[in-house]
Amino acid sequence: MKVRLFESKVVSKGELERIRNEVLFASMYVDSLKRKGLEAGPPPITVPKGLYYQVVSSDVVRIGPVEVVRQGNSYLLKGLNAVVEPPLEGEPVHAIAEVGKEIKVYLAYPVEQSxxxxxxxxxxxxxxxxxxxxxxxxxxxxxxxxxxxxxxxxxxxxxxxxxxxxxxxxxxxxxxxxxxxxxxxxxxxxxxxxxxxxxxxxxxxxxxxxxxxxxxxxxxxxxxxxxxxxxxxxxxxxxxxxxxxxxxxxxxxxxxxxxxxxxxxxxxxxxxxxxxxxx
Ligand SMILES: [Zn+2]
CATH class of the missing domain: 3.30.420.140 (YqgF/RNase H-like domain)
Structure with a gap:
């Protein structure tokens, strides 16, 4: 299924806030290695591996597709306990979170064939x-x-x-x-x-x-x-x-x-x- 991503207003950051702290920590760690002219080696014990290697190659960590559950007028990102407001009507199929200096959440909607x-x-x-x-x-x-x-x-x-x-x-x-x-x-x-x-x-x-x-x-x-x-x-x-x-x-x-x-x-x-x- 083809989908298109639409940025959604984050109402509650849930686990994304913790992940953001990890990303920022990992970024600082990688930057400090680079300043010393060192290659980014294995991750420090406090940083999850998957996240660490994303940080080595980019400032932003991409999480997802994450399952979403409707809660009244908002959507809950399952397993992350984050809540977003949908940017448009219709049923999103999943969410993608981007965590760096900022936290951005996109809801994916099926592309309707014209x-x-x-x-x-x-x-x-x-x-x-x-x-x-x-x-x-x-x-x-x-x-x-x-x-x-x-x-x-x-x-x-x-x-x-x-x-x-x-x-x-x-x-x-x-x-x-x-x-x-x-x-x-x-x-x-x-x-x-x-x-x-x-x-x-x-x-x-x-x-x-x-x-x-x-x-x-x-x-x-x-x-x-x-x-x-x-x-x-x-x-x-x-x-x-x-x-x-x-x-x-x-x-x-x-x-x-x-x-x-x-x-x-x-x-x-x-x-x-x-x-x-x-x-
Ligand atoms: Zn007419």
């Missing part, structure tokens, strides 16, 4: 968003901003434009790599792509090339993906679900809830959301 939506477009080649199970946007990034626009213009305006496809594929490739690096780092449950089949114009053709490139790379790296129908995802409000949003150039505006965001971002969020119902 759903990632990828909007493929002309202005931003890829707009990537991750949403959590409360459907909040937890990460977003644009890739290939204005990079491809000129190439698109060429393809769309010239009759022999289809010959440019190879060039476009090459241009798209590094952007695909960067986008998928980012997506991989998000550790998504699933990646949602637009199904552009059935849209028959030349821009759509180029967007399909980009979509196919990103699909291949997701597959190659073993990331799960899914296609959904993008029908009306550009006019749908990703905040309130109102269907008649207004597109003002690059901006999406919702007359119902007042949302005003980048239109590609709105579309990417809609794709990710759709997966909650269809995937």
């Amino acid at each position: 759903v990632v939506g990828v909007d493929v477009g002309v202005r931003h080649l890829f707009t990537v968003v991750a949403i959590d199970k409360e459907r909040r946007v937890v990460a977003k990034r644009y890739f290939g901003e204005n990079l491809i626009s000129e190439e698109f213009a060429k393809v769309v305006s010239t009759s022999e434009g289809l010959g440019e496809i190879t060039t476009i594929r090459k241009k798209v490739e590094p952007v695909v790599q960067r986008a998928v690096d980012f997506i991989e780092g998000l550790d998504p449950k699933i990646v949602v792509l637009e199904n552009l089949k059935g849209i028959e114009n030349r821009i759509a053709l180029v967007l399909r090339i980009a979509t196919d490139s990103i699909r291949q790379e997701l597959y190659r790296r073993g990331l799960k993906y899914r296609f959904v129908n993008p029908y009306r995802s550009s006019r749908l409000c990703s905040n309130c679900g109102y269907r008649e949003g207004i597109l003002e150039g690059h901006v999406f505006f919702c007359p119902n809830c007042g949302l005003r965001i980048d239109r590609d971002l709105n579309a990417a969020v809609n794709l990710a959301m759709r997966c909650y119902y269809e995937c």
Whole structure:
């Protein structure tokens, strides 16, 4: 299980105070040896070995994972008799204590896997968003901003434009790599792509090339993906679900809830959301 650590307010230090004294004593001992130009030898009899060797290599001793038990609104660190206040809601899986000059306690929470939506477009080649199970946007990034626009213009305006496809594929490739690096780092449950089949114009053709490139790379790296129908995802409000949003150039505006965001971002969020119902 992946976890993320959040620093927690220490309400009662319990055994950590005693350990801190040991750490400080051990640090002083090691420092005094170093001042004399001596290697840190075996620990003095009053200092636990494990702790001592950590002090030799670092100022901070790390303890844990420590089992935690809920006590009202706080958590007890089992065996250490220390109590901390949780920094957020939800159930921590364990605690990690760092003891040096200061005592710090972190609670570990499971990392919730997100759903990632990828909007493929002309202005931003890829707009990537991750949403959590409360459907909040937890990460977003644009890739290939204005990079491809000129190439698109060429393809769309010239009759022999289809010959440019190879060039476009090459241009798209590094952007695909960067986008998928980012997506991989998000550790998504699933990646949602637009199904552009059935849209028959030349821009759509180029967007399909980009979509196919990103699909291949997701597959190659073993990331799960899914296609959904993008029908009306550009006019749908990703905040309130109102269907008649207004597109003002690059901006999406919702007359119902007042949302005003980048239109590609709105579309990417809609794709990710759709997966909650269809995937
Ligand atoms: Zn709205």
